[in-house]
Amino acid sequence: MKPRVSLQDSALRNGNFSLRIDPVRSEDVGLYEAQVKYRTEVHSCHVELGVITVTLSPPDPVIERELLLMSCNSSHRASLVETCWFHNEHPGPTSRTFCSLPGTLSIFHPAMSDAGSWRCQLRYSDKEIISATFNLQILGFDGPSNPVVYAAAGSAAD
Secondary structure, eight states: OTTSEEEOHHHHTTTOOOEEESSOOGGGOEEEEEEEEETTEEEEEEEEEOOEEEEEESOSSEETTSOEEEEEEEOOOSOEEEEEEEESOSSSTTOEEEEESSSEEEESSOOGGGOEEEEEEEEETTSOEEEEEEEEOEESOOOOSSSOOOOOTTSOOO
């Protein structure tokens, strides 16, 4: 897993034996064990790493007005009950939520207003809720809604 894995050497003296994986990949799923030996004592802990994956079809870059499919999957073993997608969660007119059973969201004609923060939330039969956030970028034109632009004679116009 090198060079994606590291230990914080400066934190070891304070008893922090954290393992950092950056970036996490779907094949990193599984059970991890840490063992610390101090004199004659051996201490260990187990941590299970689960991974949630968000995929775009077609992949980045997303082109304005071309069909976009966003999928959300995780390594969790229970049955999926519901998938919710949240767009720009801060309160306001651009905040939207979509919920359904399958993990795929279809946007038939993506617009510049669909760009921004998206969060996929998966709810499972064992009451586990898992989520991931990503930033969707869309290539297109974000100009005035009226294609007529007025400029004073002698000035510049963009």
